[in-house]
Amino acid sequence: KIHEKLGEAVVSTQSTGEIMSEDWFKRVEYTWFQSFMIKCVRTGRLPKHIAFIMDGNRRFAKVKEITRSESYAMGFEKIGEILDHCEMFDIKVVSVYAFSIENFKRSEEERNELFTLMSEKMNYLLTKMDKLNEKGIRIKVSGNISLFPAHITKTLAQLELQTMSNSEFCLNLCLAYTSRDEMTNSVRCLTKGVLEGKLKVDDINETMLDRCLYTEDLPPVDMLVRTSGEVRLSDYMMWQANFAALQFVRVLWPDFGFWHFVGALLDYQRQEPKLREYRSNYKPFLDKMSQAELKMSAHLEHCSLTSHEACTMNSEITAAYTRAHCLRSEKFISGLKSERHAYLESCAELSSAGA
Amino acid sequence: AVVSTQSTGHLFLHTYCQLQVAAQCFINLLRWWRVSKWNADILLSQAKPLTGKLPSHVSFVFLEDDLPVEDLVKPIVWCICLGVSTISLYDYYGRLRRKKLEIDDELREYYADFTRDVKNNPKCSLNPKIKFVSVENGRTDLVHAARDMARDMLKSGTGVGDITQVSYNSYHKVFGDNEPELMIQFGKQRTLAGYPPWSVHLTEILTLPTCYLISPLQFISTLNSYCKIEKRVGK
Numbered sequence: 001k002i003h004e005k006l007g008e009a010v011v012s013t014q015s016t017g018e019i020m021s022e023d024w025f026k027r028v029e030y031t032w033f034q035s036f037m038i039k040c041v042r043t044g045r046l047p048k049h050i051a052f053i054m055d056g057n058r059r060f061a062k063v064k065e066i067t068r069s070e071s072y073a074m075g076f077e078k079i080g081e082i083l084d085h086c087e088m089f090d091i092k093v094v095s096v097y098a099f100s101i102e103n104f105k106r107s108e109e110e111r112n113e114l115f116t117l118m119s120e121k122m123n124y125l126l127t128k129m130d131k132l133n134e135k136g137i138r139i140k141v142s143g144n145i146s147l148f149p150a151h152i153t154k155t156l157a158q159l160e161l162q163t164m165s166n167s168e169f170c171l172n173l174c175l176a177y178t179s180r181d182e183m184t185n186s187v188r189c190l191t192k193g194v195l196e197g198k199l200k201v202d203d204i205n206e207t208m209l210d211r212c213l214y215t216e217d218l219p220p221v222d223m224l225v226r227t228s229g230e231v232r233l234s235d236y237m238m239w240q241a242n243f244a245a246l247q248f249v250r251v252l253w254p255d256f257g258f259w260h261f262v263g264a265l266l267d268y269q270r271q272e273p274k275l276r277e278y279r280s281n282y283k284p285f286l287d288k289m290s291q292a293e294l295k296m297s298a299h300l301e302h303c304s305l306t307s308h309e310a311c312t313m314n315s316e317i318t319a320a321y322t323r324a325h326c327l328r329s330e331k332f333i334s335g336l337k338s339e340r341h342a343y344l345e346s347c348a349e350l351s352s353a354g355a
Numbered sequence: 356a357v358v359s360t361q362s363t364g365h366l367f368l369h370t371y372c373q374l375q376v377a378a379q380c381f382i383n384l385l386r387w388w389r390v391s392k393w394n395a396d397i398l399l400s401q402a403k404p405l406t407g408k409l410p411s412h413v414s415f416v417f418l419e420d421d422l423p424v425e426d427l428v429k430p431i432v433w434c435i436c437l438g439v440s441t442i443s444l445y446d447y448y449g450r451l452r453r454k455k456l457e458i459d460d461e462l463r464e465y466y467a468d469f470t471r472d473v474k475n476n477p478k479c480s481l482n483p484k485i486k487f488v489s490v491e492n493g494r495t496d497l498v499h500a501a502r503d504m505a506r507d508m509l510k511s512g513t514g515v516g517d518i519t520q521v522s523y524n525s526y527h528k529v530f531g532d533n534e535p536e537l538m539i540q541f542g543k544q545r546t547l548a549g550y551p552p553w554s555v556h557l558t559e560i561l562t563l564p565t566c567y568l569i570s571p572l573q574f575i576s577t578l579n580s581y582c583k584i585e586k587r588v589g590k
Contacts, residue, residue, distance in 0.1 A: 180556055184520045187501045192515045194505045201505045206494050209501065231560045231584070238552035242494065246545045246560065270368045271544045274418075278447055278548050282490065289495070 028084045028258070037262055038088050044269040047222030049093040051237050051244070052082070056228030056252030063252070068110065072117050074254040083137075083171065085261050093218055095142070095172035097236045101181055104147065115149060118175070122155040129162055136168025142214035143177030144185070145347065157347035172218060178235040186212035193332050202297040203328055205290060211333050215240055222275075223268045227253040243279050245271045294322050372543045376564040379573075393571050395436040395470045401575050402437055408582040410536035412441040414488075414558070416550060418542030419565060422450055426566050428462045430539070431485065432469050433574055441484045441533055447548045449489030484533075490549035492529045497553055500526035530554045537581050541566040559584055 030038070054075055061071035079096055086094055099114065106114075125132065125139065132139070139159045146153060156175065189212045193199040199208075210216075221241040224233070229250035233241070247264040249256065298321035299313050402409075413434050417427065427444075434442050444451045444458075451458065503526050504518065524532070534554040540562045547555065561577050563569065 178556070180520050180553065183497065183553065184518065184523050187497075187504065187523055188515050188518045190501060191505045191508060191518060195508060195515065201502050201509070204498060204501050204505060206498050209494075209498060232557060233555060233560075235556035238547075238555055239494065239497075242547050242549055242552050244546060246547070248545075248560075266368055270372065271546065274544050275546060278490075278546070281447075282549060285490070 028081055030088070030258075034258060041262060041265050041269070042089060045272050046089055046091060046265065047245075047268055048091065049095065049219045049221050049223075049240075050086070050091060051095040051097070051221045051224045051241060053097045053224070053226035053234065053236055054078070054253040055226055055230055057254065059228065060252040060254045069113050069117060071254060072114065076117070076121050078254055078256060079171075082256075082261070083169070085258060087169070089265065092168070093170045093172065095174055095215070095218075095221065095237065097174045097177065097234075099143070099175045099177070100234065100236075101144065101147070101176055101178045102235070104176075115152060118148075119152055119155065122152070122159060125159055126155060126162075132163050133166060136166045137163060138166040138168075138170045139163045140170055140172045140215075140218070141175055142172055142182070143175045144181060145176055147176040153347050154349075157344045161344050161348055170218065172215065174214075174236070177214070179233075179238040180235055182214050183209070183239055185214075189336060198332050198335070199328055200297075200325075202293065203325055203332075205293070206286060207290075208329055208333075210239070212336060213239065216337075220244070223247060223264065225249060225264055227251055227256050243275055243282070245275060294318065294325060297321065297325075372564075376543065379564045380568050382570075382573075393469075394472065398433060398436055398469075398571055398575075401571070402578065405437075405575075405578055405582050409437055409439065409578065410581065411439060412443070412530075412533055412535045412537075413439050414443040414445060414535035414538045414550075415566075416538055416540040416542075416548070417444070417446040417451065417566065418540055418544050418546070418548060419567075421567070422446065422454070423567055424454060424457055424461045425465075426569055427451075427541075428458060428465050429569055429571075430566070430574055431462060432466045433571055435466070435483050436470065437578075439483065441486070441535075443486040443488050443530070443535060445488040445548075445550055447490050449487075449491060452487040452489060455487060486530070488529060488551065493549040493551050496527055496529045496551055499528070524553070527551075527553055534558065537561065537578075539563060539577060557586070559586075 057071045057075045058068055060074070061068045064071070082094065086092075099118070103114070104111065141156045141160050145156050148156070156173075186209050190199065190204050190208060194201055194204070215237075218240075221237055221244045223245045224237065224241045225247045226233075227249050229248065231248045233246075245268045247267060249260055249264065251257075251260055295313070295318050298318045301321060302313065302317050415427070415430060431442055431444075500523060504523060508515075508517075529551045534556075535558050538550075538555065538558045538560045540560065541564075542562075543564065545560070545562055559581055561580060563573065563577060
């Protein structure tokens with residue numbers, strides 16, 4: 001089917017749900033007016049990281065009278081299209097909410113449809129590793145992937161490992177993900193570090209919580225887009241998008257086009273000065289609180305180790321405590337990264353029969 | 356030409372937003388004649404179709420630079436009259452918390468005026484839970500909860516396997532189990548602006564351009580939008 005709108009690029013869509021060939025990587029041809037708009041929008045500030053809640057696939061299937069599988073397949077193609085748009089706007093990181101932990105509550109039939117599609121698409125991406133590496137696309141998977149069937153977990157781990165060194169662009173697939181699960185997992189990691197003696201309780205701070213999330217090394221979310229008109233976050237990236245512009249767009253995900261994307265970017269640019277004000281005010285607040293907490297912790301530790309009369313604070317004691325805190329934190333984070341890497345490697349070697 | 360087109364585009368967007376706010380204030384002024392005689396009875400009769408669907412916790416997020424106390428207490432009183440048991444007020448800088456006394460006084464005054472001559476209103480009692488929240492209660496609350504949990508686990512010797520969302524949730528002090536079901540944002544932006552992230556996982560986020568000259572009709576319309584939303588939770 002060919003879909004044409006006023007001023008919109010010609011985008012070919014499929015009604016059969018088959019994978020489009022290599023065109024998942026470059027699919028959109030822009031009209032002169034679109035190219036002009038891209039240049040206009042690029043003169044302003046743009047988000048570095050956009051998060052998408054790809055909502056509306058099932059409703060799209062009902063409206064277009066196609067099967068759910070076909071609709072989900074079109075939703076996957078839409079991700080490719082969005083990556084093209086992001087490349088034009090030089091947006092480096094995109095996160096997509098592909099499968100929530102809550103989605104495991106769906107019917108077995110629907111779950112199996114989704115797992116089949118996921119397996120198909122992820123294996124397709126594995127076969128296109130040369131293209132992914134050529135374009136410098138890193139595929140990151142955020143979520144509790146052990147909840148998936150073993151063959152899917154294996155494919156996801158392989159994808160992440162084989163594209164790990166790419167740095168031009170990052171596609172963050174949130175699979176078996178909820179924000180609360182992510183934050184709880186981060187707290188679990190830190191608490192484990194405390195119980196094992198690698199960290200002190202007061203080493204737990206916002207920075208450490210942030211670095212233990214699945215999105216550890218990604219920039220904060222600048223804009224969060226949810227399609228289909230729903231106006232809630234549905235447990236998605238609540239920590240990372242705490243200062244992001246929220247865009248609730250009344251269009252179903254497979255219909256989300258170039259002009260919707262441009263509209264969201266323009267609205268982001270309108271809000272950006274205020275958002276920047278919030279962020280820039282937050283950092284000094286956080287630093288001040290962090291310094292006060294470190295000073296207090298240094299004082300408490302010093303007093304517990306010395307007599308009451310010798311319990312006086314000076315800046316050297318605080319500086320020494322701060323250095324020790326930083327060393328402990330860096331060592332812990334480095335250990336955590338190694339653990340996670342080892343976990344991915346063990347998942348990538350799983351047999352498909354199940355582990 | 357490209358830069359000037361983009362600047363013009365932003366000027367149009369900015370002007371559109373300003374016009375939207377101005378239009379809303381104008382509409383509220385026009386409606387003032389109609390709603391100036393409203394009291395709690397009329398509000399309840401207008402909100403009758405929404406009975407049973409209203410949230411128990413409404414959170415008002417103020418993103419505007421100006422915070423006119425005489426306007427922002429109105430939706431609070433309307434919520435009280437509709438039986439909302441918990442109301443939270445969020446602004447990034449915590450200015451509302453510093454104006455607590457002034458808000459309390461204005462609240463009592465407007466409540467007395469709005470519920471004057473009210474005959475049938477058992478719900479209208481000025482004793483709701485009103486929480487003042489700012490960015491200091493945001494991510495910081497999660498950090499403190501994590502530390503408290505770690506300290507307790509060190510003392511009790513339990514393992515990390517006992518850390519679940521439920522157990523972690525019990526350490527949160529801002530809202531506890533009483534999370535907002537509806538968030539109404541006043542302002543031209545749409546952002547959490549540092550709002551406690553743990554508590555908004557299923558919160559419906561609606562916006563109004565301004566709280567200045569807010570009318571009860573506008574408020575009922577917003578509640579109506581909330582009641583029409585299908586809350587699916589992943590299914």
